[in-house]
Amino acid sequence: MANSLSFVAARRELTASETDREPTSAQTARVKALQSAETAAAMSGRTVTFGPGEPLKLASGKSLSPLTIAYQTYGTLNADKSNAILICHALTGDQFVTDTHPVTGRAGWWSEMVGPGKSVDLDRFFVICADVVGGCMGSTGPSSINPETGVPYALEFPVITIADMVRAQAMLIDQLGIDQLFCVMGGSMGGMQVLQWAASFPTRVFSAIPIATAARHSSQNIAFHEVGRQAVMADPNWRQGRYLIEDTRPEKGLSVARMAAHITYLSEEVLHRKFGRNFQDRDAPTFSFDADFQVESYLRYQGSSFVDRFDANSYLYLTRTMDYFDLAADHEGVLANAFSGTKTRFCCVSFTSDWLFPTAGNRHIVHALNAVAANVSFVEVSSDKGHDAFLLVEPELFAAVSGFLGAAARRRGLSPAKSGI
């Protein structure tokens, strides 16, 4: 396909230009890596820009214009455009679902789930994934240039909500000429978008797979996000959000935010299994604040690698979208009202060891769907890997997704054979 060929070519260019660079220090390298993130996304992916005539109206009452959405597509859209699956990424995810990430060089975040012959079968379905509004991989966000000032928005960027993200995605789907999505799926913040899609555009969503998510962000989860944001803001290099303009980066703060958040994505069991109390490259404690323990070293690595690919202000804005999410509040306080009359087929999934988005919260969604007699499946997957399980190799998750999509495809009348080459 022409698209994938141009993608490969673009990636080669990127690699070449990076090897030409001679970073004077580790910090410069990181700054450049971050700066290159947007460029890389633009080079390797697709974008669509909505001009002044088509502003994105926001829940806050403000509007955002111009609006660029960076997105990737995989597989082939069939003739009647009925096989499209929109994947909604999580807080620090992006549109690179299965192809190599342009900044990290790693495999896409859901390459185990999505691919030819996989649970989300690219021989059969056409997959779309867009960088969310407020993100930092090519879609308009706080690091984009504010047309009114000529410099990055920083904190001038309007606060956005999950519903705003979904409206922006709907603009993209309109642009692609797709009336109804065969499925909208995603985990965590992506799952929130899935629920919002089903509530905002019920007739445009044939089926929905909200995974490891909640219909409202819990007080505890808001608390964790606040710790992360305060860590970013406490970094002197954050400069009231104007770090890009003043050419600094709040790397320490963002890194600490990521470390704290990363703990919430795991479980005590998996941390113990992976690291126990093992020492890192030493046999005894050093009686210092070095990373004596493997788990410390691991977290530090998670923190420092994150700042290479993620923008600090995006992190503030995107965590805020989740905090504000309360689907019932928008429907007279009754979650079921968000789905009344829905024809969408749902498959909810939770994980036994996920304490960030526990089974109870997912079951709450299922009960609301029951209350409107919606067509809903609910699977709780046994896993000790915590919230992160939805991104990992979990055969029960894969079996549920492929079984559900297969049955939905039969109902939708999609041909089981390849949709086209």
Place this chain on the structure above:
Amino acid sequence: MSTDPETPAISDARRTDFAIIAKMVQKDSRVLDVGCGDGTLLTLLSQSHDIDGRGIEISQEGVNACVAGGLSVIQGDANTDLSTYPDQAFDYVILSQTIQATRNPDRILAQLLRIGRRAIVSFPNFGHWKVRAYLTVMGRMPVTETMPQTWFDTPNIHYCTISDFSELCKATEVEIEQAVALDVSGKELNLGKSIWWANLLGEQAVFLLKR
């Protein structure tokens, strides 16, 4: 709901009632199977009756197998989760070989008929002559083909007879549209309207109920 994963109850016996249940269900109807196990009945009804089927199952393994097989099934407990469904959402709510394992069969029956226009309930008959004989002669809790577990490890905490169940229906103003007693081989017994004989000779029973 239905079975505790460690004590899989009435595996083969429960299937003999499926053919009778299938005869009671009309084509193209909306069906909720409470305690759907591995989804055998839902699959059967989907294929033969083109139903819009849903299931609730307590065992995670059962649910995961159902969803992987393309059925709309949720993990849940009939004792607590039926209250989340709206009134008259289904044409039929089926409770196959499960009512004797619920905490409050009377409340469950009321829920079935609130959610569904009709309920189909099947259960092993504790009034069957073999059961009576076992208890009378041995003086011990019966263990039979339809009741394979001993008293201490059975999930079936509310055994009843066909007469008991009929009485519950009468007392709670539930109309019995059809009642079928099955013999040991799962064949329909032709006993006219005699509940007395059905209660003696039926090893299990299937009731079609409405409010």
